[in-house]
Amino acid sequence: MAKVVVVTSGKGGVGKTTSTAALGAALAQIGQNVVIVDFDVGLRNLDLVMGAERRVVYDFINVTQGIAKLPQALIRDKRLDKLALLAASQTRDKDALTEDGVQRVIASLRQMFDWVICDSPAGIERGATLAMRYADTAIIVTNPEVSSVRDSDRIIGILDAKTLKAERGERVDKHLLITRYDQARAARGEMLNIDDVLEILSTPLLGIVPESEEVLRASNLGSPVTLNNSNSGPARAYFDAARRLMGEDIEMTIPTDRQGLFGKLFGRRAA
């Protein structure tokens, strides 16, 4: 039986889709069977970031409506055979997802994979609450910045109220993933530092992903950063986070982009 993980944040644009793809690809490379599911109906991005946008025939809504069977809608990644994608519909909106439909699809995916990673849309309305509803574990993606931190606090409160686990009196395991962290800016006081964020959110830290140009580069190439450049700072941070998700105890560091000799000589500053 799989673990269902929701990647959520409240705030938009902090790295949910990037992290879903990166963690999914990292877990698949470690040998786990992973499916990543896009819950952002109408504004789908996970297929783009995975480079699968030209292979989407059937989507999540088609499956909940019974128009397609789940295996028809699942898109196997061409590079990693243990990674699959269930894309969202682009022509509908979040109201087209029914709780019953989502419940059936998640139940089926649980039987087929080790990990079901749900990429939540931003916000606190129906799309976000449906994405988290059946989760065992939540990864709250946060930028070290005041709006993102407060929105993350809000979403943590909602995880303790609107999930099936919370309604049954149990707890969703919550982990914080800090993304776009820039050590230099934090030192200058332009950005919150890690301790500030942890003090406000009081949630265990899964990983710290440094700000890096590699993320946009990978995204434009349609490849998760952990596949496109597995030695980059963000990729190594995501691999560490994936291992911690699996229960390994890994020392918390902020990996930097590894530069070759020329990089060091010509002084491009690592993130």
Place this chain on the structure above:
Amino acid sequence: MSVTSVVHAGQSTRFVCRSYMAAVLAPKPPIIEWVAEIEQKIKDAGHLFIGPPVVLDLAAVKLSQSAIAHLVAQLEERGVRVMGLENADAASTGVGVPPLVRSSRGIGASGDLAQSQAPTPAPVPAPEPRRGIATLLVDEPVRSGQTIFFPDGDVTVLGSVGSGAELIAGGSIHVYGTLRGRVMAGSDGNTRARIFCSKAEAELLAIDGHYLTADMMDKGLRDRAVQAWLDGNAVRVAALD
């Protein structure tokens, strides 16, 4: 103990929260039969529904706005005055029907924490059933956007209160953590209620409706352990260390 205080007398706007008792009627389908039942009940024991304010609990029925308005009118014809609606869709409420109300049920967590239907264990424990000094203990952080409403007594939080969270207590409020949200003590008119916190970054402090916003507070008290109390019509704040 150094006393630094901010005095703002003569505020005309006050936050006052009060809880009132209302009789609850819960319509069940088919509505027509239910209204007939109510008519019969009024003949038998009218004083229970005619006079005291009545709230309609619409959990068991799906009614559009016009259907709700019609039902309210029918009840009004029979002498039942509906002052609020519970468990109604936000879409079917608005002008022309009574407002949405939320029941406090004495346990006092609302907003995201409220589980108003089944008796599932809410993250907030029930108060001790004693007269006089009831305390609500919250042993985890209060998250942004959550509201804790406890008119029966004191609220104690073992943890921080997030920015954008609200605590409303009939008694005093004690926060063993950083207070970043809004707190309103003495909500039932208790002028002796106080507010205590380990680290003050509050957005708003109010006692019996008299309030101070963050801007109105002394900057020197920020991040310190403070208490706030009511002195006449003014909220005074002083450091505890």
